[in-house]
Amino acid sequence: MFSKYKPTWxxxxxxxxxxxxxxxxGIKAVLTDLDNTLIAWNNPDGTEELKTWLLEMKNAGITVLVVSNNKDSRIKRVVEKFDLDYVARALKPTARGFK
Structure with missing residues (x-):
């Protein structure tokens, strides 16, 4: 099923x-997972590198949206610190979380 999906980069x-x-x-938004992408699963505070990257994206007018299979309470607790929007329980890799 997933063999037709190949990354560009x-x-x-x-x-x-x-x-x-x-x-x-021409990309205006980044959709990203949370755990082991933006943060280590055991570091909900993130790193200085993350904070700098998010600020650079925000200053450039690029939206960062967290799309995660994790539960709402877990995602909200983390993204609130960074003022990010999110989709919890996205059921990736299905399209549900992207609609």
């Missing part, structure tokens, strides 16, 4: 994506 860490790269491609 692969990166080591989300922090390597810059606002300039996204703007050059």
């Amino acid at each position: 692969m990166i080591d860490a989300i922090y390597k994506i810059t606002p300039a790269q996204l703007k050059k491609l």
Whole structure:
């Protein structure tokens, strides 16, 4: 089923994506998972690197939206600190969370 989905790019860490790269491609938003993408599963406070990256995205007018399979209370507790919108229980990889 998933063999038809192949990434256009692969990166080591989300922090390597810059606002300039996204703007050059006409991208206005980043949809991302939370655990082990933005933060380590056991570090709900995030890192300074995360805080800097989110600020750079915000200053560039690029929306960051967390799309997670985790429960609402877990996601909300983390994203509130960063003023991010989110979709919990998204049932990825189905399209439900993206609608």
